Amino acid sequence: MRNSTAKNSVIVTTLLSALFFCFILVLGSLSPLADSGPNVNTFGSTGLWLSLSMILFLYLLPLAFYMLGMHFLKFVMAAFCSIGFLIAASTLLLMPALFLFGLEDFSGNLSSIIGIMISCLGLLITNIVWLLLRLKDRQPPCRKAFKMVKMLRHLSPFCLKTNKLER
Template identity: 40%
Template sequence: MTFVSAFLFCSLLVMGSLSPLASSGPNANEFNSLGMWAAIACVLAVYLLPLFIFVKGLSAMRYVMAVLCGLGIVTIISIILGVLVLGSFSNNFSAFLGVIALSLATLIANVMWLVVAFRPSPKLEVKN
């Protein structure tokens, strides 16, 4: 689920750079710019470094990853709300549908990550 979430979040950055959001201000990332690739590298670092530490055996890292996942959910909700407001004011709402769709998919993946990470372990049945 971590890889799915990371892939979707990076895809969201790319989709945002292809949408009218890329021309929304001086700090916006344009497609294939150094800023876009730096943002993708930062996102991958935030996803993969804790995952690597978790895989190496530090099970408490799951809680750090859950906090990061929660921050991701807040970020994605902010993106969705911001794009909805920007799209409604720009009279070009259809240009933002890809960003909204990827945001919703990323939101679902992050919620699923929390469910998978903290679901109770299955009980082993003892047969007599």
């Protein structure tokens, strides 16, 4: 039961992480950031839909294989989670700086900046929870080695007694 609960919580947090990442892309396309350059995704453009589909593909493909039992993909998912964490943290730090010191277009669009910052905060929290859930299940190698040595200590007197009896 514990394994399935841990697996379900990893699935839910991965889906929430993908959802928050998509929110950041959509809200960024609705903000004045969409007018900041020629290569920026605007809302409803092909570039936005390609970005959303790429993010969902990169989140859902490893998750699907993880659900099928390929548990080594948790390391790939942890790498994507770490990259998402870095993107959300940098965006969360960048948005107030753009509002305070940046473009003139940001002066009247505080709501879009707050929406992006809330999505970034949600992504940060979700990725931290994901990493804690994933790291909580694993025992460090030194603990496994300690258990093995402890087991061998308990077996060694038994083996010595049986060897004395056989002689």
